[in-house]
Amino acid sequence: MRIGGKLRRAHRHMGRYREIFTVLVRYGLADWANRVEFDFAREILQRRAPKELLSLSTEERVRLAFMELGPTFIKFGQILSVRPDIVGVPLSDELKKLQADVVADSFETVRSVVEEALGKKLETVFDKFEPKPVASASIGQVHAAFLKTGEKVAVKVRHPGIERMIATDMEILMDIAAFLEAYVEESRYFRPMETVSRFARTLTREMDFMREARNIINLRDDLAGNKDVRIPKVYEELTTSKTLIMEWIDGVFLSDPEKLKAKGVDLEKVASQVANIYLTMIFGAGFYHADPHPGNVLVTEEGKIGLLDFGMVGRLSARVREYIEDLIPAIVSGDSDRLVRIIIKIGSLPQGFDQAALGNDLADFISYYGSVPVSSLRLSEALNEAISIIHRHHIILPSEVVMLMKTLVTLEGTNRALEPKFSLISLIRPFEQGALGFLSPMRQIGKARRLAESMRDFLEYVPPAVVDIMERFRKETLEIHMEHRGLEHSANRLVFGILTAAMFLGSSMLMSAGVPPKIFGLSALGIMGYGVSLFMGIRILWAIMVSGKLD
Numbered sequence: 181m182r183i184g185g186k187l188r189r190a191h192r193h194m195g196r197y198r199e200i201f202t203v204l205v206r207y208g209l210a211d212w213a214n215r216v217e218f219d220f221a222r223e224i225l226q227r228r229a230p231k232e233l234l235s236l237s238t239e240e241r242v243r244l245a246f247m248e249l250g251p252t253f254i255k256f257g258q259i260l261s262v263r264p265d266i267v268g269v270p271l272s273d274e275l276k277k278l279q280a281d282v283v284a285d286s287f288e289t290v291r292s293v294v295e296e297a298l299g300k301k302l303e304t305v306f307d308k309f310e311p312k313p314v315a316s317a318s319i320g321q322v323h324a325a326f327l328k329t330g331e332k333v334a335v336k337v338r339h340p341g342i343e344r345m346i347a348t349d350m351e352i353l354m355d356i357a358a359f360l361e362a363y364v365e366e367s368r369y370f371r372p373m374e375t376v377s378r379f380a381r382t383l384t385r386e387m388d389f390m391r392e393a394r395n396i397i398n399l400r401d402d403l404a405g406n407k408d409v410r411i412p413k414v415y416e417e418l419t420t421s422k423t424l425i426m427e428w429i430d431g432v433f434l435s436d437p438e439k440l441k442a443k444g445v446d447l448e449k450v451a452s453q454v455a456n457i458y459l460t461m462i463f464g465a466g467f468y469h470a471d472p473h474p475g476n477v478l479v480t481e482e483g484k485i486g487l488l489d490f491g492m493v494g495r496l497s498a499r500v501r502e503y504i505e506d507l508i509p510a511i512v513s514g515d516s517d518r519l520v521r522i523i524i525k526i527g528s529l530p531q532g533f534d535q536a537a538l539g540n541d542l543a544d545f546i547s548y549y550g551s552v553p554v555s556s557l558r559l560s561e562a563l564n565e566a567i568s569i570i571h572r573h574h575i576i577l578p579s580e581v582v583m584l585m586k587t588l589v590t591l592e593g594t595n596r597a598l599e600p601k602f603s604l605i606s607l608i609r610p611f612e613q614g615a616l617g618f619l620s621p622m623r624q625i626g627k628a629r630r631l632a633e634s635m636r637d638f639l640e641y642v643p644p645a646v647v648d649i650m651e652r653f654r655k656e657t658l659e660i661h662m663e664h665r666g667l668e669h670s671a672n673r674l675v676f677g678i679l680t681a682a683m684f685l686g687s688s689m690l691m692s693a694g695v696p697p698k699i700f701g702l703s704a705l706g707i708m709g710y711g712v713s714l715f716m717g718i719r720i721l722w723a724i725m726v727s728g729k730l731d
Contacts, residue, residue, distance in 0.1 A: 193352055200352060203248050207241040208234050239274035246278060251318035251342070252349035252383075254278050259379050262470075262492075262586045264567045265577045266370050272586075284321050287311035290337050297420040304328075305418065309335070318342075319387055319491075324428060333415065336389060336424040343387065350380050369530055369574040378579070386491045389424035395490040396426065402465045409457045410484040429486040431478035437598055445479055451595040451602045453485050458591050459607060462584065466496035470583055472591045494583040503581070514550050516543040523570070526581065530574040541569045559604045560589040676720050683713040 246257040264272035313321040320338040357372035400411040412427040461468035510518040687709025
């Protein structure tokens with residue numbers, strides 16, 4: 181089905197399509213749409229972006245366009261900001277600035293949502309409920325309240341109707357992604373449809389506050405023995421998919437270091453506390469709060485580190501942990517060849533992948549950062565350069581790996597704002613080598629067990645399969661099915677070219693034989709044949725020029 185036809189037939193979303201294309205054109209981001217005729221957007225595409233906007237960088241224009249397009253696109257941009265292997269480090273860094281400036285719902289609207297979700301009147305649950313929200317984001321808003329039992333709580337309420345709006349935008353994003361994959365060849369490296377599908381799954385989960393509640397409970401259990409951290413308690417009996425009610429934590433956010441200093445807080449100690457808490461989560465259970473932004477971390481009156489906003493969490497599977505176990509020694513030893521093999525094993529490779537070029541880039545990377553003293557090494561700088569190399573070679577890493585890398589980058593940035601000499605890499609070493617680390621004896625035993633299980637499965641299934649193939653080959657019943665992809669256009673052009681050449685040769689034979697009827701002494705049929713062959717030749721040359729390649 182042609183994408184243009186699909187868009188034209190989507191009458192119920194036509195207004196939103198026009199709005200999106202108008203914004204993209206205004207910010208100079210719709211040149212790709214000129215490659216296909218859009219009836220509904222032809223007039224829009226003829227407009228030009230203002231010069232003052234074109235003077236901005238592409239990354240800035242993308243961020244501003246996402247801001248104007250509303251909550252779904254803002255959330256999409258925020259999720260893309262943690263995938264620099266897909267969009268590149270510059271755009272990833274720019275998209276981190278996206279903040280949802282969402283108009284808060286009225287108190288009456290909030291009341292109806294909460295009462296419907298809880299099945300009770302507001303006054304029967306809360307002794308006091310602040311009508312004005314303390315924050316309003318793309319998915320929901322947060323109010324302060326007091327329960328009948330006296331505890332102060334934070335009440336997170338989902339915006340009503342957000343599901344319908346997001347569903348509409350997700351359909352449109354999928355259509356745009358399908359169009360890009362079909363008509364904009366350079367976009368295929370970034371797998372638009374796969375990226376949008378993953379975003380849809382992430383957003384669906386984030387809209388369900390029961391999932392966020394479970395994240396908080398799991399992290400609270402994992403860190404129960406850590407006296408430096410405070411995770412809010414969740415009131416499960418009052419939490420639904422539309423409302424999340426949790427303990428209110430007072431304190432000073434890391435985004436306000438001057439206020440922390442005024443209270444006599446040791447910023448260097450706080451930076452170490454925050455880093456150790458995150459490294460315990462990462463290297464311990466492999467389940468961690470994945471957004472250590474200064475606005476999500478605070479210092480309580482007792483000097484504990486409070487964590488907020490658990491919509492984004494990271495998980496490390498056993499397989500990814502094994503990859504990291506292999507990566508660390510390869511980097512430390514400066515073995516670029518081994519590092520290339522590990523990345524090839526981890527990542528999804530594009531067509532025409534150049535292994536030698538990746539090896540050269542990684543050799544330069546290791547040569548430079550291997551000579552930098554640990555005290556001077558900025559982990560965020562090294563990780564960003566590594567991601568840039570991977571992005572340049574169009575390698576897509578597992579989301580778990582990228583999430584971990586970006587969490588470490590954000591963590592170091594947050595802590596360096598508190599203590600400029602902070603070194604995250606010096607704190608990581610004891611974790612990777614200690615009882616919680618990836619290189620601990622228990623992890624090595626687990627890795628050996630998984631290897632033994634894999635060998636058992638191999639010996640159980642592969643030999644019988646080989647015997648079956650040999651038996652089919654002996655009986656001449658073995659069938660091999662091959663599928664050729666992307667050859668249809670090449671085959672059509674080849675046949676068209678052969679017909680053009682045949683028409684030209686046939687016309688030449690008619691001309692040389694002087695086959696009547698004649699015009700000015702020349703064969704009329706030959707002249708007509710030359711004309712048809714000329715038209716066919718121009719037609720195939722035009723097709724080649726439009727596609728930009730000869731296949």
